[in-house]
Amino acid sequence: MKVAVKDLLPNPHRRIKDYQIQPERVKMLMNSINETFFWDNLIARPSKSQAGRYEIAYGHHRLEALKRLKIEEINIPIRNLDDYVMLKIMADENAEEYSMMPSVLNETVKSVKEFLEKEIKQKEWGTLQESLKGLFEGERSFETIQGMGVGETTIKKFLGENWSVWKIRSALADLHASPKQYDRKAGEKLKSVEAATTFRKATQDYKIPLKQQAKLAEKLSEKGASSREVFREVRKAAPKPALPKRDPLLQKLEGTITDIEDKSQSLANKI
Secondary structure (H helix, E strand, C coil), rough: EEEEHEECCCCCCCCCCCCCCCHHHHHHHHHHHHHHHHCCCCCCEEECCCCEEEEECCCCCHHHHHHHHCCCCCCCCCCCHHHHHHHHHHHHHHHHHHCCCCHHHHHHHHHHHHHHHHHHHHHHHHCHHHHCCCCCCCCHHHHHHHHHHHCCHHHHHHHHHCCHHHHHHHHHHHHHHHCCCCCCHHHCCCCCHHHHHHHHHHHCCCCCCCHHHHHHHHHHHCCCCCHHHHHHHHHHHHHCCCCCCCCHHHHHHHHHHHHHHHHHHHHHHHC
16 A cells, blocks of 8 residues: 555554664665665554554664655555554564664563553453463463563563563563662663673662763763673772771871881981
């Protein structure tokens, strides 16, 4: 179906404001489109809130490239995709195309957690769609998670085999970290999930101030620091403990003793 580029909207699960479009990736796609044309490799659904407009399931950088190239119309498939499928497609693309960058991992896990919690709180077991029922062992399991909240096991079942449990756990730890102790946006600048995980743990263990975390993360990101290098740099940046105040009388006594020792040494030299 031919669709005007201006009528294409982001996937509703995609947080463009929090996880912004990467200019370097857009530039690469613009070069690719200029060299080989646009291969209509997007899929969209009719918007639920804006008549005549369409929400893309994936390809937000491609959409931005099309806009910057001033391409007005493309021919793409339009499907009636539900929210579950829209989120699953976005998550799969994130896993395949971004090698699990910390920011992409956090965005995906946060979106899945919020979507699932909203769905299960609004529904009873009997009215839950079959695709969601498959995430639970049965009605009792569903009711338990309904009360306790969605955790790493349920999120892993939703995301599938391409997502490891430890990465989901790391994302949840990032998302739950106190904003007074940890600058998550700073940690997301690191080049790998391993480095970002080390950064979060080390900055909290060594009590690195929030303002310093942002500068430190920028520096580590620029050099593409490994987990080991991240740990070393954070430890080096740790605030030094203040020396205990010394007793003035003891200081005076030490000064007197030092003076006597100096005079004794001077007398010994003369003798």
